[in-house]
Amino acid sequence: MNALTACLDLYLVSDKPSDDQPSASEIPDDVWEQFTRDTERDIRASAPKEPSARARMVTERLREQEARGELPPGWRTGPSLEMNGRSARRRKLWAALGVPVAVAVALVALKPSLLPGDPFGTGESRAAAASPLPDExxxxxxxxxxxxxxxxxxxxPFAGSPALRWADGEAGIVLPGAKAVGAVxxxxxxxxxxxxxKLLIAANLDPGTVRGERPEAALSVLDPEQPEILDRFDTALRSPSREHDPLTLFTRFDPDEIRLVGDVIKTRGRMTFGKGSHGGVxxxxxxxxxxxxxxADGSTEVTRTIVxxxxxVELADPARYRTxxxxxxxxxxxxxxxxxxCDVDDGYxxxxxxxSGDRGPDPAGPTTDPYDRSRSLDEGHSCGTVTRT
Structure with a gap:
């Protein structure tokens, strides 16, 4: 089959209507006329046009001026240079921002916690981890x-301690809502x-008490009609011993040996009330x-003591009891x-x-977690080992 025959065959195949396509005789006249007009219009629009006489004159004049050197260099590419100028400024801007942005990206990669919240879903943020616990x-x-x-x-000073999330000092001693108890x-x-x-604060948080001074504010809360208590602690503060130990009620450090780091003591606990045995609450x-x-010698080493x-206690009924x-x-x-x-009874x-070097013999008592507030206190005061401080 020669080329002419192949073209003819193709024309005849493409011109033959298929079974599912309408023939020209089946197309309405108005639709066929609209198709014809649209086709002629598109052909005219796409056909190459000869420049007008004025356009030919302008082009010829510019060509002559260029030949005589009367046009500035690059006059044909002015708009392109302007576009490139904007692009160059944009690249310079990103270059100027790129260095700090790159540094920031590197820092975040090394320490994601620098970003607020938890954008990478790595778990609880540091701020959330250190957020205060609700009251106990x-x-x-x-x-x-x-x-x-x-x-x-x-x-x-509280790094690595559960107390990091505890309340600071007095804020940790929250009173329950008061209500009448029987006749009280x-x-x-x-x-x-x-x-x-007031007693808890004066005995455990007052700066003077903690650095070993006499806890007058705490003693002033105790009833003098209970003289054995006041006499016992008066002796303990004056001449501490195993039998008379002020540490059973007051927290005290030797100021010549120990100093408090910062001014925050972490506190956690609870208070409840009920009917008393002396007619009160x-x-x-x-x-x-x-x-x-x-x-106190200026060392930077920090540790923690947990008490x-x-x-x-009871606020007795003065109408029924001597108080x-x-x-x-x-x-x-x-x-x-x-x-x-262990076995140091000097009141501190x-x-x-x-x-520390020589810590003496190993404690014989049990191993306990001093932060565990779920257990009751053991009887006696055996010296044991703590699992953490």
Whole structure:
């Protein structure tokens, strides 16, 4: 088959209508006329046009001026250069921003926590991890979870401690809502709660008490009609011994040996109340205090001592019992200390530092977590080992 025959065959095949396509005779006249007009218009629009006489004259004149050197160099490419100029400025801008942006990207790659929130879904952000815990309103059922094994420093004394999320000082002693207890009116219950809070603060958070001074503010809350208590602590503060130990109610460090790091003591616990045995309202307090400390010789090493106190007091009924209005009767007090030297009865706590050399014989008591507030305090005061500070 030659080329002419192939073209003819193709023309005949393409011109032959298929079974499902309408033939020309089946197309309405008005549709066919519209198709014809549109086709002719498109052909005229796409056909090359000869330049007008004026366009030919302008082109010829510009060519002659260019030949005589009367046109500036690059006159044909003016718009293109302007576009490239804008592009160059844009590239310079990104180059100027590129260095700090690259640095920022590198920093974020090394430390994603620099970004606010948790954009990469890596878990809880640092801010959220250190956010304050809600108040303790019921007894915990388990110890706090494990913390990052960070070493405390002068700038971050609570690093690596569950107490990082605890309240600061007095803010951690939150009173429950007062209400009447039997015949004891609400106002008297509120008074008992406030006096108990004052005792806890004066005995464990007052700067003078912590650095070993006499805790006058705490003693002023105790009822003088309970002389055995006041006499016992007066002796303990004056001449401390195993039998008369001020540490059973007061937190004290030897200022010649230990200094508090910063001015924050972490606090966590709860307070409850009920009917008392002396016609008044009894208050039960259970609080843990965490003290970051360093040596007084200027060392930068930091450790922590943890003190838990359980206290039962009552604001007795002065109409029925011999008592002093506005003073508390002490019913029971107990304490547990984590990280202090054993068998030292000088009235001060003696924190042990990781770098300490001779620590004496190994403690014979149990191993405990001083942050575990879910357990009750053991009877006695055996010297044991703490799992963390």
């Amino acid at each position: 309103t019921t007894a915990p059922t388990a110890p706090p979870g494990a913390s990052d094994p960070e070493t405390p420093t002068l700038d971050e 009116p609400k106002g008297r219950v509120e008074q008992a709660l406030k006096l108990t809070r 009894a208050v039960h307090a259970d609080y843990t205090f965490v003290y970051p400390v360093s040596r 838990r106190r359980v206290l039962d 002093t209005p506005g003073r508390l009767v002490v019913l029971n007090y107990d304490e547990e200390v984590g990280n202090t030297a 706590l003696h924190p042990q530092f990781p770098s």
